[in-house]
Amino acid sequence: MPNPTAAMLVIGDEILSGRTRDANMHHLAMELTHFGIDLKEVRVVSDDPDAIAQAVKTLSQRHDHLFTSGGIGPTHDDITADNVARAFGRAIDIRDDARAILQAHYDRQEIELNEARLRMARIPDGATLIENPISAAPGFTIENVHVMAGVPKIFEAMLASILPTLAGGAPILSQSLHIMRGEGDIAGPLRDLSERYSDLSFGSYPFQRNGIFGAQVVIRGSDGARVDAAMAELSKAFPE
Amino acid sequence: MPNPTAAMLVIGDEILSGRTRDANMHHLAMELTHFGIDLKEVRVVSDDPDAIAQAVKTLSQRHDHLFTSGGIGPTHDDITADNVARAFGRAIDIRDDARAILQAHYDRQEIELNEARLRMARIPDGATLIENPISAAPGFTIENVHVMAGVPKIFEAMLASILPTLAGGAPILSQSLHIMRGEGDIAGPLRDLSERYSDLSFGSYPFQRNGIFGAQVVIRGSDGARVDAAMAELSKAFPE
Numbered sequence A, B: 001m002p003n004p005t006a007a008m009l010v011i012g013d014e015i016l017s018g019r020t021r022d023a024n025m026h027h028l029a030m031e032l033t034h035f036g037i038d039l040k041e042v043r044v045v046s047d048d049p050d051a052i053a054q055a056v057k058t059l060s061q062r063h064d065h066l067f068t069s070g071g072i073g074p075t076h077d078d079i080t081a082d083n084v085a086r087a088f089g090r091a092i093d094i095r096d097d098a099r100a101i102l103q104a105h106y107d108r109q110e111i112e113l114n115e116a117r118l119r120m121a122r123i124p125d126g127a128t129l130i131e132n133p134i135s136a137a138p139g140f141t142i143e144n145v146h147v148m149a150g151v152p153k154i155f156e157a158m159l160a161s162i163l164p165t166l167a168g169g170a171p172i173l174s175q176s177l178h179i180m181r182g183e184g185d186i187a188g189p190l191r192d193l194s195e196r197y198s199d200l201s202f203g204s205y206p207f208q209r210n211g212i213f214g215a216q217v218v219i220r221g222s223d224g225a226r227v228d229a230a231m232a233e234l235s236k237a238f239p240e
Helices: A024-035 A049-062 A080-087 A096-108 A115-121 A152-165 A183-196 A224-237 B024-035 B049-062 B080-087 B096-108 B115-121 B152-165 B183-196 B224-237
Strands: A005-011 A038-045 A065-069 A092-094 A122-124 A128-130 A139-142 A145-148 A173-179 A201-209 A212-221 B005-011 B038-045 B065-069 B092-094 B122-124 B128-130 B139-142 B145-148 B173-179 B201-209 B212-221
Touching (some): A005 A049, A024 A038, A024 A065, A024 A152, A038 A049, A049 A065, A049 A080, A080 A092, A092 A096, A096 A128, A115 B183, A128 A145, A128 A152, A145 A152, A173 A224, A183 A201, A183 A212, A183 A224, A183 B115, A212 A224, B005 B024, B005 B049, B024 B038, B024 B065, B024 B152, B038 B049, B049 B065, B049 B080, B080 B122, B080 B145, B092 B096, B096 B128, B115 B122, B122 B139, B128 B145, B128 B152, B145 B152, B173 B224, B183 B224, B212 B224
Parallel strands (some): A005 A038, A005 A065, B005 B065
Antiparallel strands (some): A038 B038, A092 A122, A128 A139, A139 A145, A173 A212, A201 A212, B092 B122, B128 B139, B139 B145, B173 B212, B201 B212
8 A cells, every 4th residue: 555645835935035944844754754654745835825725725635644834823924824724615713722722821921812822823613733832822733734833843843743643654664875986877777776676766866075976875665675675786786 | 026036846755755955945045035036936846757847837837937956867766857848848858068068077087978977968959058067967947947956066056157147136135133022922013014014024933042932023125225114113112
């Protein structure tokens, strides 16, 4: 059975302007690979209502899961929740359970739960909350879309709380070999190997070290014995 | 006149599996902002012919420029050039000028220009070559699509060579202010300001320092005097 597939949607002008370097894509990619969900595509869009709603529609229809990052804070440019609701034709309003979480959090800190902060309790109808152990304001899951914060520590904590609740596939195993030859010398034998082991995926990633060209060849697949066999052949073809 | 718009397409299984952390998106975003081209969306797709061709079609039609990164090396998984050609219905084959560049490069190093390396001379009909000062194999521009390597140093060098040939807009100026208050306290005044200065963009990026919540507020726009005026009001609303 093939693994479940996923997409990611990163929301935020700050990524597209270069002000902030996204860190969540790489984290999600590693976690999903480990968990046996295949991340198939990522999109980054600006804080634009139509861009968000359209991407949510397209990506949630195309994949088993969609993970979003960013745009769920208290400021005027935090419009993710509203546009995820819009993508599914759901109503959205301040929800009592989310408000109670925020109220308790801000009471403890003796900070006012003002109108802006209350925006973070806006949850689409029918969504399930995702716990935020860092700063309380919850994410949520609606249909197959998991809406999470953009701040890396919060994103990572939210992901850690939902991942065990999803159905994973076979974790992808990988082995890699450093070959101190130019990629152009490796390409022919690698193509042969990839044709005979068509159930595995083969990647070749060139590097240059002290002026010498080399490549790291990575073999990936869910069947460990097959990965071992292919790697044995590759090592034999390129002895150190 | 609004600035030209752009999209980016990152191609590669290694990004989606988490093996490699993409660095080119952040670099492109900073360079384009500096140059006055608005990066509006980014997509990351796997080494899949249809995914590449479809994304090239969609993004090149929607924006003034599309920049691609990755998939133009000598190995079997380097399929970007062929699928960019397919997206435009162009023929693609080994082209003499590209072959001559590779031949000279490998002759100097006394390396054979074998069949795998010759793949890097496959250029769609009507494309213009983009110089690669690092490892010779050229990128290319076809229509409004700029096809570049995924290795960051090569991507950066290729971008540096084409950016001056494009028509830029007004560079986006930005100023930022650290405010040691929770985002929820900043959100109200910031919304008022953003309504009165609707020609500017306002971002708020929360952080936590020694247990104290604060936010960096960034004001961006192409009119320096307007950015100054808005920043003066913001500073007055949140004196240190």
